[in-house]
Amino acid sequence: MNRTWFAFLPNLISLGRLILVPVSVDMIASRRWTEALIIFVVAGASDAVDGWVARRFDLRSELGAYLDAIADKALLICDYVALAIVGQLPMALALLVVSRDVMIIGAVILAWLLDRPMKIKPLWISKANTFGQIGLVAAVLAALAFNWPLGLWATAGQWAVAALTLASLAAYFRRWVTHMSA
Template identity: 60%
Template sequence: MTTYTSLPNLITLARLCLVPIVIAMISAGRWTEACLIFIAAGISDAIDGWLAKTFNLQTELGAYLDPLADKALLISIYVALAVFGAVPSWLTILVVARDVMIIGAFMISWLMNKPVAIHPLWISKANTTAQIGFAAAVLGAKAFQFTLGPLFLVCTLAVAALTLASLAAYLAGWARHMSL
């Protein structure tokens, strides 16, 4: 991988810049705008990944920047949705705690001079997809004034289960790497 800036990295940076805008829209009760911006950010994530892989535009910077943009967007969205009572607080705590624990484990490895290579796991991709999909559904329900009904509970539990499974997979790999 090279370290130069590429189109996928610029798209990722744009997604990162959308984070405060979507949170400002939620804070102002402008649910339609928040929903549309969030969906655009989610689509940009798929586009930058596709471009990077299809045209061999993967960079070292992108390997760090893309997950940072994903985490900034998802953590911010879940915190904002919990503050406004749109998702359960316990789910937001779980989503945030997962990321904090994973980042903490990687930092400990780095500090101990045993850095772990960052490779997204399939369960993590499924988790991110579920988190984005659920947040988009909640924003859509708020924006277009419909109820998710029983689907809300099903999605809440699915996101929780995938978040826990992803955390367990990362921590198990980290524990093996650290020879625990």
């Protein structure tokens, strides 16, 4: 395949998802739940599409891997914080989600500064954590959009996400300590 503008398509999709982040936060802040849900679903679909296009047409790139991860994390972190600020999720959960990512990024930067760079590979617990985080935001936004009660299921989901987030952080911390001790 001729690598013209099409070669940058997965990156453009990731950039589009990144542009949706402030729009998503604005919809949550404005309590426009249906629009917030639609944006979240579109962002999720764009994540699947950019990955498929990159794999299918062999358009994977280092830039694309970073853009994809940044767009995903920005959307999740911002939506957790926004939902906490408007009182739909506990602030402690939002802080836990944010803190996990900040600690992982900090550890990677510290390893790099100490001339011990690490290759980051997602762990199965990290994938489960991401799935749980996405699922909780989607479920809360859907409940708010369709006027469903946030009951026991939401509390159970919050505890599950908290547990997965802590487990993921512990697994990455263990990997980091092992790497730095070698």
